[in-house]
Amino acid sequence: xxxxxxxxxxxxxxxxxxxxxxxxxxxxxxxxxxxxxxxxxxxxxxxxxxxxxxxxxxxxxxxxxxxxxxxxxxxxxxxxxxxxxxxxxxxxxxxxxxxxxxxxxxxxxxxxxxxxxxxxxxxxxxxxxxxxxxxxxxxxxxxxxxxxxxxxxxxxxxxxxxxxxxxxxxxxxxxxxxxxxxxxxxxxxxxxxxxxxxxxxxxxxxxxxxxxxxxxxxxxxxxxxxxxxxxxxxxxxxxxxxxxxxxxxxxxxxxxxxxxxxxxxxxxxxxxxxxxxxxxxxxxxxxxxxxxxxxxxxxxxxxxxxxxxxxxxxxxxxxxxxxxxxxxxxxxxxxxxxxxxxxxxxxxxxxxxxxxxxxxxxxxxxxxxxxxxxxxxxxxxxxxxxxxxxxxxxxxxxxxxxxxxxxxxxxxxxxxxxxxxxxxxxxxxxxxxxxxxxxxxxxxxxxxxxx
Amino acid sequence: xxxxxxxxxxxxxxxxxxxxxxxxxxxxxxxxxxxxxxxxxxxxxxxxxxxxxxxxxxxxxxxxxxxxxxxxxxxxxxxxxxxxxxxxxxxxxxxxxxxxxxxxxxxxxxxxxxxxxxxxxxxxxxxxxxxxxxxxxxxxxxxxxxxxxxxxxxxxxxxxxxxxxxxxxxxxxxxxxxxxxxxxxxxxxxxxxxxxxxxxxxxxxxxxxxxxxxxxxxxxxxxxxxxxxxxxxxxxxxxxxxxxxxxxxxxxxxxxxxxxxxxxxxxxxxxxxxxxxxxxxxxxxxxxxxxxxxxxxxxxxxxxxxxxxxxxxxxxxxxxxxxxxxxxxxxxxxxxxxxxxxxxxxxxxxxxxxxxxxxxxxxxxxxxxxxxxxxxxxxxxxxxxxxxxxxxxxxxxxxxxxxxxxxxxxxxxxxxxxxxxxxxxxxxxxxxxxxxxxxxxxxxxxxxxxx
Numbered sequence: 001x002x003x004x005x006x007x008x009x010x011x012x013x014x015x016x017x018x019x020x021x022x023x024x025x026x027x028x029x030x031x032x033x034x035x036x037x038x039x040x041x042x043x044x045x046x047x048x049x050x051x052x053x054x055x056x057x058x059x060x061x062x063x064x065x066x067x068x069x070x071x072x073x074x075x076x077x078x079x080x081x082x083x084x085x086x087x088x089x090x091x092x093x094x095x096x097x098x099x100x101x102x103x104x105x106x107x108x109x110x111x112x113x114x115x116x117x118x119x120x121x122x123x124x125x126x127x128x129x130x131x132x133x134x135x136x137x138x139x140x141x142x143x144x145x146x147x148x149x150x151x152x153x154x155x156x157x158x159x160x161x162x163x164x165x166x167x168x169x170x171x172x173x174x175x176x177x178x179x180x181x182x183x184x185x186x187x188x189x190x191x192x193x194x195x196x197x198x199x200x201x202x203x204x205x206x207x208x209x210x211x212x213x214x215x216x217x218x219x220x221x222x223x224x225x226x227x228x229x230x231x232x233x234x235x236x237x238x239x240x241x242x243x244x245x246x247x248x249x250x251x252x253x254x255x256x257x258x259x260x261x262x263x264x265x266x267x268x269x270x271x272x273x274x275x276x277x278x279x280x281x282x283x284x285x286x287x288x289x290x291x292x293x294x295x296x297x298x299x300x301x302x303x304x305x306x307x308x309x310x311x312x313x314x315x316x317x318x319x320x321x322x323x324x325x326x327x328x329x330x331x332x333x334x335x336x337x338x339x340x341x342x343x344x345x346x347x348x349x350x351x352x353x354x355x356x357x358x359x360x361x362x363x364x365x366x367x368x369x370x371x372x373x374x375x376x377x378x379x380x381x382x383x384x385x386x387x388x389x390x391x392x393x394x395x396x397x398x399x400x401x402x403x404x405x406x407x408x409x410x411x412x413x414x415x416x417x418x419x420x421x422x423x424x425x426x427x428x429x430x431x432x433x434x435x436x437x438x439x440x441x442x443x444x445x446x447x448x449x450x451x
Numbered sequence: 452x453x454x455x456x457x458x459x460x461x462x463x464x465x466x467x468x469x470x471x472x473x474x475x476x477x478x479x480x481x482x483x484x485x486x487x488x489x490x491x492x493x494x495x496x497x498x499x500x501x502x503x504x505x506x507x508x509x510x511x512x513x514x515x516x517x518x519x520x521x522x523x524x525x526x527x528x529x530x531x532x533x534x535x536x537x538x539x540x541x542x543x544x545x546x547x548x549x550x551x552x553x554x555x556x557x558x559x560x561x562x563x564x565x566x567x568x569x570x571x572x573x574x575x576x577x578x579x580x581x582x583x584x585x586x587x588x589x590x591x592x593x594x595x596x597x598x599x600x601x602x603x604x605x606x607x608x609x610x611x612x613x614x615x616x617x618x619x620x621x622x623x624x625x626x627x628x629x630x631x632x633x634x635x636x637x638x639x640x641x642x643x644x645x646x647x648x649x650x651x652x653x654x655x656x657x658x659x660x661x662x663x664x665x666x667x668x669x670x671x672x673x674x675x676x677x678x679x680x681x682x683x684x685x686x687x688x689x690x691x692x693x694x695x696x697x698x699x700x701x702x703x704x705x706x707x708x709x710x711x712x713x714x715x716x717x718x719x720x721x722x723x724x725x726x727x728x729x730x731x732x733x734x735x736x737x738x739x740x741x742x743x744x745x746x747x748x749x750x751x752x753x754x755x756x757x758x759x760x761x762x763x764x765x766x767x768x769x770x771x772x773x774x775x776x777x778x779x780x781x782x783x784x785x786x787x788x789x790x791x792x793x794x795x796x797x798x799x800x801x802x803x804x805x806x807x808x809x810x811x812x813x814x815x816x817x818x819x820x821x822x823x824x825x826x827x828x829x830x831x832x833x834x835x836x837x838x839x840x841x842x843x844x845x846x847x848x849x850x851x852x853x854x855x856x857x858x859x860x861x862x863x864x865x866x867x868x869x870x871x872x873x874x875x876x877x878x879x880x881x882x883x884x885x886x887x888x889x890x891x892x893x894x895x896x897x898x899x900x901x902x
Binding site for chain 2: 001002003004005006007009010012013014015016017018019020021023024025027028030034036057060071074075078080120124127128129131132133135136139159161162163164165166167168169170171172173175186187188189191192193194198199200201202203204205206208209211212219220223224233234235315316319320321324325326328331332335340341342343347448449451
């Protein structure tokens, strides 16, 4: 069996206990409606905000979730599942409701990014896939937003696929980075799947195969006139000199857009390269930088005045290297119309279906969020919207990628300035719990402790 | 288009520049044989050894690599590719040779894990997929080996899929963890694909849905008599007490294997739980722990004498949180029979096809590795073996997962004791370059600098 995940086998992309619990609910005839919240317990100290992402993957999954005969045969082989339960799985479809904060919205701790309202077994089964996709995509969008901000309007392009964790990570990350404002990716398949612009230059191996750097530049520019030439294979400034010689030799035929530096001290090299290009009258040639970059190094380079016009950002972006995971959770908050909560140390949850209300100041800047019960009518902007009803995606639940990108850019303009710092913000963004929800949680906690 | 990667579209899972360089080689009629090395530039300081993994994914990919009409249409739409090149891609197959260090072998900096010998365009195109898979799988196997070692023979089980980076990461990581000695995974799809044992217990939501913890325990154990009961939903020691009451009430019917602690101070709670269980005569009930574990916390718990019999290890394992990427590279080392190298600052490479020789002491413990030219006949154990010839996988190139697991366990027993420390080892494992290869590199460097 090929190790690819797809619509036919993704129903088994789940922790075993989701299936054993589903069978238990089936056998116990526990079919009442449950509500589960997907949320982040807290934000990493290195993140002042997160950007929600992953909802589209979730809706795609829920809409087509089913068990094939091959999947049922495998489950049967485990010796844990009864024939009547496997029959039930044969007809299994997700029939619940989904409420979600739109992709691209800044989000914070404790608030549900997604709420699932469905018969409890259904809502339970989907936990693993939902956490896997939403955690990763939100992680990537949040890291990408920082890189975009650090680049101060210069292009920051996704070069990360080669060291991301597997193929799915690279496809989904390219989409997340596009949403938060990266103009392009090097990932061709993500380009095909999502219609994201693809970009790239040349590798050192191309220069080395030709041995002669100048000949390699000329061959590549003959085929791709507006290319960017990689100048650091042998000696960076010598490489720049060859580009200048070539520009003079080619005259009007020279359409090269820029050079790329991929190693060494990027500050010194970019300044020296800029000086050389300017002296040669090549003011319009741009300087691109890559190699070990992230928001911290980009910020440092630009603060120091590095004349860099664009960045290729790879591994540290693509693995969110300073924060490689988020503290996400998917928790039961109601069953059969009654609130539920966990009292475990440090992992207690808020009960009941919810709404998140966002408040803005006069200038339209976010000032605080309030997590309330779903049926409270506070005067803030409600963030959770219905996106799926009885297993069917609602119209308007799936904006186009361009619409999501536009929405995300607009949201990011509403973030308080101090949250955009790359350092931990003080104060953190305030997330409150409404008095009514707080009261409900206290009441339920007492009830659970005194039963 | 569904965002799944599979055999039909994986040819486009590549950085755009691989395709533009491939077209350049095609147009320049540069079809001579190139050799590329896939290696780790250096080991992270937190890793004293790495365990090679990912070769099977590479061979699967190379054997079936092809461009569909849909892929060609997409490339055509980019406006960068000529009709004759797209025709060439239509018939593209990988026809080269592959040499590799077997999966499960401990590996170190600079040595090729995989060498590709193929017409240069072919060898170039595959760079991105190879790096993506080998970097991630080696990262996971290496992290998993540390967790297995820290658990000192106790079961350490993969619970990581929910916060790994996407679906492919979770499937491939489960395989990597199995190879290095984890007995099971919670990942059902990985179980189906690879035949890995799957395992799991129950979630807090199951307890909460029943409200009454004791009733939930009884319902679950009725269906799964040898289950493990999760005791920390409300109050951990109260949960243990309920298990004890249930054991006494059920008598011979009580077949539960153990309890799981998922929060709080695991050292104190496991000691207290053990004391309570022992006092109740339930010596055979095992204690499992989960929640935020990795090799460091497992080691700390066991050093402090925590009576824990097994671990569910999740997020920090599944994202290799202390080291979320490896400094992998894929570099041209020969073209048309002549050595090639990059001279960039801090990123210089060793030229030519290679062999890696491993030396052992009298007790069979590894003492050093020597990287040599492929045609040197040193007396160490050669690690690189031919696995694919002219695009066809060789017999014996694909051992079964059980064979790989057995081989890996044997290899890990040959690691010097001090490398097994969780702290950075001093001295590091010695990796030398043979005098002949060193001489060749010096000669070529001089040649490149003085042309």
